[in-house]
Amino acid sequence: MKLLLFLSILIISQIHSDELMTQSQAIFKAIPSSYKALNDLIDNPNNRLSKDKLKLGKMLFFEPRISKSGLISCATCHNLSLGGVDGLSTAVGHKWTKNPHHINSPTVYNAVLHKMQFWDGRSKDLEDQAKGPIEAGPEMAAPKELVVKRLKSMPEYVALFKKAFPKKPSIDFTNTANAIAAFERTLVTPSKFDDYLRGDDSALNKQEKLGLKKFMAKGCASCHNGVGIGGSMKQLFPIVKPYKYAHIGDFNDGKPGMVKVPGLRNIALTGPYFHNGAVWSLKEAVFIMGETQLGTTLSKEDVSDIVVFLKSLTGDMPKITLPKLPRYTNMTPKPEL
Amino acid sequence: MKLLLFLSILIISQIHSDELMTQSQAIFKAIPSSYKALNDLIDNPNNRLSKDKLKLGKMLFFEPRISKSGLISCATCHNLSLGGVDGLSTAVGHKWTKNPHHINSPTVYNAVLHKMQFWDGRSKDLEDQAKGPIEAGPEMAAPKELVVKRLKSMPEYVALFKKAFPKKPSIDFTNTANAIAAFERTLVTPSKFDDYLRGDDSALNKQEKLGLKKFMAKGCASCHNGVGIGGSMKQLFPIVKPYKYAHIGDFNDGKPGMVKVPGLRNIALTGPYFHNGAVWSLKEAVFIMGETQLGTTLSKEDVSDIVVFLKSLTGDMPKITLPKLPRYTNMTPKPEL
Numbered sequence: 001m002k003l004l005l006f007l008s009i010l011i012i013s014q015i016h017s018d019e020l021m022t023q024s025q026a027i028f029k030a031i032p033s034s035y036k037a038l039n040d041l042i043d044n045p046n047n048r049l050s051k052d053k054l055k056l057g058k059m060l061f062f063e064p065r066i067s068k069s070g071l072i073s074c075a076t077c078h079n080l081s082l083g084g085v086d087g088l089s090t091a092v093g094h095k096w097t098k099n100p101h102h103i104n105s106p107t108v109y110n111a112v113l114h115k116m117q118f119w120d121g122r123s124k125d126l127e128d129q130a131k132g133p134i135e136a137g138p139e140m141a142a143p144k145e146l147v148v149k150r151l152k153s154m155p156e157y158v159a160l161f162k163k164a165f166p167k168k169p170s171i172d173f174t175n176t177a178n179a180i181a182a183f184e185r186t187l188v189t190p191s192k193f194d195d196y197l198r199g200d201d202s203a204l205n206k207q208e209k210l211g212l213k214k215f216m217a218k219g220c221a222s223c224h225n226g227v228g229i230g231g232s233m234k235q236l237f238p239i240v241k242p243y244k245y246a247h248i249g250d251f252n253d254g255k256p257g258m259v260k261v262p263g264l265r266n267i268a269l270t271g272p273y274f275h276n277g278a279v280w281s282l283k284e285a286v287f288i289m290g291e292t293q294l295g296t297t298l299s300k301e302d303v304s305d306i307v308v309f310l311k312s313l314t315g316d317m318p319k320i321t322l323p324k325l326p327r328y329t330n331m332t333p334k335p336e337l
Numbered sequence: 338m339k340l341l342l343f344l345s346i347l348i349i350s351q352i353h354s355d356e357l358m359t360q361s362q363a364i365f366k367a368i369p370s371s372y373k374a375l376n377d378l379i380d381n382p383n384n385r386l387s388k389d390k391l392k393l394g395k396m397l398f399f400e401p402r403i404s405k406s407g408l409i410s411c412a413t414c415h416n417l418s419l420g421g422v423d424g425l426s427t428a429v430g431h432k433w434t435k436n437p438h439h440i441n442s443p444t445v446y447n448a449v450l451h452k453m454q455f456w457d458g459r460s461k462d463l464e465d466q467a468k469g470p471i472e473a474g475p476e477m478a479a480p481k482e483l484v485v486k487r488l489k490s491m492p493e494y495v496a497l498f499k500k501a502f503p504k505k506p507s508i509d510f511t512n513t514a515n516a517i518a519a520f521e522r523t524l525v526t527p528s529k530f531d532d533y534l535r536g537d538d539s540a541l542n543k544q545e546k547l548g549l550k551k552f553m554a555k556g557c558a559s560c561h562n563g564v565g566i567g568g569s570m571k572q573l574f575p576i577v578k579p580y581k582y583a584h585i586g587d588f589n590d591g592k593p594g595m596v597k598v599p600g601l602r603n604i605a606l607t608g609p610y611f612h613n614g615a616v617w618s619l620k621e622a623v624f625i626m627g628e629t630q631l632g633t634t635l636s637k638e639d640v641s642d643i644v645v646f647l648k649s650l651t652g653d654m655p656k657i658t659l660p661k662l663p664r665y666t667n668m669t670p671k672p673e674l
Binding site: 065317320324327 | 399401402406407408413416417418419420423424425426427429432433435605606608617618654656657658659660661662664665667671672674
C-alpha cells in the first residue's frame with residue numbers, strides 16, 4: 001500500500017501545470033450536465049426512478065413516523081439545509097442515544113456517487129443503506145413491522161406505494177427503503193470543479209488550481225478520486241502515523257481499522273470531520289490526513305491551497321420543497337417515546 | 338359564563354338555514370384573498386415584514402444551532418410537513434425531555450390569527466412567543482447568550498441581520514425571535530370555508546353546511562369564532578363535566594384551569610387533541626367538548642356532521658423551500674449534547 005502511494009505521488013508530481021486539466025480529467029470525473037448522462041449515472045436498474053417513486057421517496061425521507069418515536073426522520077440527521085449532515089461529532093437518535101461507536105452522520109448529498117455506504121462501507125448501495133438507520137436502536141429504532149404498519153394505516157401512502165411499486169406487495173420495508181434511496185439518488189450537487197472538468201478552464205481561479213495540483217501531487221487523489229472525489233474504496237486509518245483522536249472511537253477499539261474514504265464534494269459544509277467527527281477545522285483535517293495517511297507534513301501554505309481547492313467542491317444544492325405528509329388514522333400505531 | 342353560553346346557544350339555534358352564510362359571516366371572518374388585506378391582517382407595527390426579514394426568519398425557523406444541542410429547530414416540533422405539529426401527545430425536547438406539564442405542541446400555522454400564544458395564553462404575540470421554546474430547558478435549552486454567540490459567529494447571519502434589522506444592535510435575542518415571528522406570520526392557510534365566508538355558497542357541500550350549522554347551534558362557535566376559528570380567549574377547562582384525561586396533566590394539578598381556546602383551522606391535521614394531547618380521534622374530541630364545555634351529549638350524527646365541517650377548515654399550505662444554512666466557523670460555540 002505504501003509503495004503504491006509512493007508511486008502515485010511520484011507520478012502525479014511530474015504533471016506540468018499546463019497539463020493540469022488533462023490530468024484532472026484522468027483522475028476525477030464530472031457530474032454530467034446532460035439529463036440523460038446524469039440519469040444513467042444515478043440510475044439503479046433494480047430501483048428505476050419514476051415521478052411517483054420520487055414523490056413518495058421525498059415524503060418518506062421527511063417522514064418522522066417511520067421512526068419508533070414518530071419524531072426522527074432521515075432529514076433529522078441528514079439535514080438538507082446543512083449540507084446533508086447534522087453538524088454533530090456523534091450522531092444522536094432515539095431517546096437521545098449517541099451512536100455507540102461515536103460515528104458521525106455522513107452526508108446524503110452525492111452519496112449516490114459512492115461505491116459503498118456507511119463509514120465501514122458495509123452497504124453496496126443506497127437501497128441497502130436506507131434500511132439501516134430506520135431499524136438501528138440508537139437511530140430511528142423502528143422494527144420493520146412497525147414501519148410497514150404505520151405506512152399501511154394511511155390511505156395516501158397506500159395509493160402512492162401502489163403507483164410507485166405496481167408489483168405486489170407494494171408496501172413493504174424493502175420498498176420503503178427503495179423509495180427513500182430513489183429520492184437520495186437525485187441529491188447530487190454539481191460544482192464549479194465539474195465545470196472545470198468539463199473543459200471550462202476559467203471555472204477555477206489560480207489558487208484553486210494550485211490547490212488542485214497539490215491535492216494530486218501530495219497523493220490525496222490516490223484515494224479521493226473519481227466522480228465522488230472519494231467514496232470508492234476503504235483504507236486503513238491511520239496508515240503511517242497514529243490518529244490522535246482515535247480514543248474518541250473508531251471501528252477497531254482504538255486500533256487502526258478499515259474506514260470508507262469519504263467523498264469530498266461539499267466537504268467545506270459537512271464538518272465536523274472524520275468517521276468520529278473529532279475535527280472541526282477543515283485545515284486541521286487536511287493536515288492530519290497528510291500525516292496519518294500520506295506520511296507527509298503539509299506546510300501551512302499547502303494546507304491553505306488544498307482547502308481553497310476543496311471549497312470549489314461546494315455544489316449547487318437542489319431546490320427542495322417540503323412535502324405534505326398524510327394525517328394518521330385510527331389504525332396508525334401510536335408514537336413510542 | 339354558563340349564562341353567556343346558554344344565551345348564545347339560544348340565539349344561534351334560531352338561525353334559518355337560508356341565513357347560514359350571513360350568520361357565519363357575523364361569527365367568523367375569512368382570511369382575506371387580497372394581498373393588501375392579508376398583509377394588514379398579519380402585520381405587526383413593531384415588527385414590519387420585509388423580504389430580508391422573511392428570508393432570515395425562515396432560516397432561523399429551520400436553524401438547529403439556536404438550540405443548545407444544535408439538533409433541535411423550531412421545525413422539529415412545529416413540523417411544517419405535518420400541519421405544523423409533531424404528532425405527539427407531549428412535546429419532546431433537549432435530551433429527550435418530555436414537557437413537564439405534559440403539554441402538546443400547538444401548530445404554528447395560522448397562529449398569527451390568534452390573540453394570544455401558548456396553551457395558557459401567556460404570550461400576546463408571536464414575537465414574544467418565539468423566545469420561549471428557544472430558552473426553555475425541556476425544549477431547545479439555549480441561553481440567550483449562546484444563541485447570539487452562535488449567530489454572530491457566522492458572517493452570513495451577520496450580513497442578513499444587518500439587512501433585516503438596520504438599527505443597532507442588529508443581532509440580538511429579540512431580533513432573532515422577531516425574524517422567526519415574521520416568518521411565522523406568513524404561515525396562513527386559507528381553506529374552502531374562507532371561500533364560503535367570502536360569498537361562494539358552492540364552496541361547502543350539504544353536509545359541511547349542516548356541520549357548520551350545528552357547530553354554531555350547539556355553541557361551539559361561542560368560543561371558536563373569528564378569523565382564527567378560536568385563539569381569541571381563554572376558557573375554564575373543563576366547565577360542566579370533568580375531563581376524563583385530566584390526570585395526564587394540565588395547568589392546575591388535575592383541577593380545572595384556564596386554557597387557551599385553540600384555533601380550529603387545520604384541526605383535522607393537528608392531532609392528538611387538547612392541551613395535553615390525550616385524544617387522538619377528532620370525533621372523540623368533539624364529543625368531549627360537548628360534554629365538558631357545553632354540557633350537552635352530542636349524538637353520533639351531530640359529531641359526524643361537525644367533523645365534516647371541521648375538515649373544511651383544512652387549508653392550502655404555503656409552498657416552503659428548504660433554506661440553505663451557513664456553515665459554522667471556528668468562532669461558533671460547539672453543540673452541547
